[in-house]
Amino acid sequence: MxxxxxxxxxxxxxxxxxxxxxxxxxxxxxxxxxxxxxxxxxxxxxxxxxxxxxxxxxxxxxxxxxxxxxxxxxxxxxxxxxxxxxxxxxxxxxxxxxxxxxxxxxxxxxxxxxxxxxxxxxxxxxxxxxxxxxxxxxxxxxxxxxxxxxxxxxxxxxxxxxxxxxxxxxxxxxxxxxxxxxxxxxxxxxxxxxxxxxxxxxxxxxxxxxxxxxxxxxxxxxxxxxxxxxxxxxxxxxxxxxxxxxxxxxxxxxxxxxxxxxxxxxxxxxxGDDKGLILPPRVAPYQVVIVPIWKSDAEKSQINELVSKLTAGLKSEQIRFHYDHREQETPGWKFNQYEMKGVPIRLEVGPKDVAKNQVVLVRRDPTNDESAGRKQFIPADNAPAIIKNMLEEIQTNLFQRAHDFRDKNTLNAENYDQFKELIEAGSFIRVFWAGNGADEARIQEETKATIRVIPFEQKEKGTCFYTGKPADQIVIFARAY
RNA sequence: CGGGGCGUAGCGCAGCCCGGUUAGCGCGCUUGGUUCGGGACCAAGAGGCCGGAGGUUCAAAUCCUCUCGCCCCGACCA
CATH class of the missing domain: 3.30.930.10 (Bira Bifunctional Protein; Domain 2)
Known part of the structure; x- marks a missing residue:
């Protein structure tokens, strides 16, 4: 691997x-x-x-x-x-x-x-x-x-x-x-x-x-x-x-x-991104993974104690979590592994955290304020409540990012030449359409793009980008899986 | 079905052109020890009829023929 x-x-x-x-x-x-x-x-x-x-x-x-x-x-x-x-x-x-x-x-x-x-x-x-x-x-x-x-x-x-x-x-x-x-x-x-x-x-x-x-x-x-x-x-x-x-x-x-x-x-x-999967909290098998960091047995028992308080809180907030206390893997290895698996939030609990009654929190989703992948320190007692809110925030953030990405990459074409250019650049293309099945087949032949959907929301009328005929509907063309 | 690639240790690969005795490397695995805050280190081990069949040869992972399988790219589709 x-x-x-x-x-x-x-x-x-x-x-x-x-x-x-x-x-x-x-x-x-x-x-x-x-x-x-x-x-x-x-x-x-x-x-x-x-x-x-x-x-x-x-x-x-x-x-x-x-x-x-x-x-x-x-x-x-x-x-x-x-x-x-x-x-x-x-x-x-x-x-x-x-x-x-x-x-x-x-x-x-x-x-x-x-x-x-x-x-x-x-x-x-x-x-x-x-x-x-x-x-x-x-x-x-x-x-x-x-x-x-x-x-x-x-x-x-x-x-x-x-x-x-x-x-x-x-x-x-x-x-x-x-x-x-x-x-x-x-x-x-x-x-x-x-x-x-x-x-x-x-x-x-x-x-x-x-x-x-x-x-x-x-x-x-x-x-x-x-x-x-x-x-x-x-x-x-x-x-x-x-x-x-x-x-x-x-x-x-x-x-x-x-x-x-x-x-x-x-x-x-x-x-997903180059580090792997990014899961929305609502479908993530576990929303939080807890990684302990210890050297001695004394630290281990202190950490376990803090973690059990923490997990009790997570349970009562109905947050799905996984406590990975395996000793054969190092913390660093686990960090990377759970990033690959897209777990929305990672908590680290080590001796320094026990001393301050805090936990280290890292969120997986990309954020605009550069907190992505950055460690945040939160009080252990408030962690479940903070996480509860953050999971919602992550859910919304992921949707918003995907939505922005799609909007940014959905373009209009007025004519077939323009259409061909845009499809090469790879995007959804909104066009007025009055063509028939044969027209659609020809376009697919030439550009690999198909009409993905005729959206329900239709307001405007215009001229078909392909046939030049008056069109009363807009359709979305794209290359598809 | 057309084009391309790949089958060698659990995984990823080297070796193949230019045949030659015990087939290598990395990761993983086992045991012991030291480690542990971003993919740890040391030591000692285990693990392979080189996808399959046939051929050439004194000798085949290596050359030839056939075959099976998988992956990727195109034509069909959630």
Whole structure:
């Protein structure tokens, strides 16, 4: 294990991989494109999972679990869906040593198997809505993989809801999108653009796809979560009807939505620096790490005494902490290690601190007042309260910095030449747009940039930068992960 | 699937062009001691059929052929 990571400015992709490996978040699995999520990385996922799960429960959703094997015939029911997913599916053809009568798809997403159940569950408008979420792993056979960002197997949650009206389903899709925005911005401190995807970018089988889109440290875009209004597409494919209040048979309206372990990749790239990870306090496995410094046994017991007072205070403030009293590592080694792991606040407790009843505090996040990485001395008795506030400050600071970075790197283009220049410099580009799918494909071909999102907030009208036609919407173009 | 790289100790690498007896280095690991406020030091150890198969040769980590795997860059995608 070398002692540092590749600099972000030297090779961003390498930096990213170095951080994932050296912060002990994940490592490569034996099969190409697979990933072993190590305890530290998994702890972050657990934070995200708990936060999301709470939001879902608060809005009336329940969890369930559907099988990972999907009969081939199910996959093929919805034409657009199978066309979109078939190329990236893994399929089981042998079971118990014998060829199977019907091949089994390993779920790339669970719409089909879930809607086969919904058909059995839904008779009347009184059975609606159904608001189910599942936490699961899924498999998509990607050609090009990267730890957390795109792996062959990944963890996610997928919500699948059934509604009596289009309006209600649309509302649901939007409600979830707003939850995703909050998770991303309020917890991961990762600012996102909220809006709709273009036809070419939408989910296979959806009527429309909504998404949150974030900017990474290299100014590329990351789709961080999607919420789909599926209309009656899956209800028709699986013949799921209900009797409405006027006793008429009608197809059910649907949504589906998901966020995945990709969020962890986003987290890394939104905040990390050349020393490694920087975690927002709200998702950090531990928000505070305490490193003792001692020489003699006498010092050791004094320090332990101070630390136990300290940790009692942290507990009562509900601050997650880790006391690293291992003696085989030196304090300096630990400092670097926890900076790599992005722990928001480090406390040092040594003999000098015992004498003054104080602790040394160092925060991980970059700050404008140059306190970043600088040691502050705080009274031990007030430490929990001070830390409590500082964690909030760190959370806000990280969001603000990421937000400023994105704004600074979001530029307008009036025409295609200007667009090409700006995209080379790497940034989000706001443009008036009146083009079609073919125009979008051509632009992608020529510049590698795609329409990331059509923001909901639309005020102005103008002239399309590409076609020159009058345009009533602004879209965001960028190169994406 | 196209282009590039890499497989030698747990990890990172050297050795390979120019074949030659016991295959090296750094980190990590073990034991003992000294250390500990920014990646400690000393001493003694453990650890490898050089990715796999075949060939050339008196002799192969090294040369040739085939093969497997992984990583990176491009076309598909959360």
């Amino acid at each position: 070398s002692i540092s990571v590749t600099k972000r400015s030297e090779d961003y992709a390498k930096w990213y991989t170095d951080v994932v490996l050296k912060a002990e978040m994940a490592e490569y699995g034996p099969v190409k494109g697979t990933m072993i999520i190590r305890p530290y990385g998994y702890a972050i996922w657990e934070r995200i999972r708990d936060i999301a799960d709470n939001f879902f429960k608060e809005t009336g959703h329940v969890n369930a679990y559907f099988p990972m094997f999907i009969p081939e015939s199910y996959m093929k029911r919805e034409a657009e869906h199978v066309e979109g997913f078939a190329p990236e599916c893994a399929i089981v053809t042998i079971g118990g040593g014998k060829p199977l009568e019907e091949p089994l798809y390993i779920r790339p997403t669970s719409e089909t198997i879930i809607w086969a159940s919904y058909k059995k569950w839904i008779r009347s408008y009184r059975d609606l809505p159904i608001l189910i979420n599942q936490w699961a792993n899924i498999v998509r056979w990607e050609m090009r993989t990267r730890l957390f960002l795109r792996t062959t197997e990944f963890l996610w949650q997928e919500g699948h809801t059934a509604h009596a009206t289009a309006a209600e389903a649309e509302e649901e899709a939007m409600r979830i999108l707003e939850i995703y925005r909050q998770i991303s911005e309020d917890y991961l401190a990762m600012p996102v653009l909220v809006g709709r995807k273009t036809e070419s970018q939408k989910f296979a089988g959806a009527v429309h796809t909504y998404a949150i889109e974030a900017m990474m440290g290299d100014k590329k875009a990351l789709q961080a979560g999607t919420s789909h209004y599926l209309g009656q597409n899956f209800a028709k494919a699986f013949d799921v009807t209900f009797l409405n209040k006027s006793n008429q048979l009608e197809y059910v309206y649907a949504t589906s939505w998901g966020v995945s372990t990709r969020l962890i990749g986003g987290l890394i790239m939104a905040h």
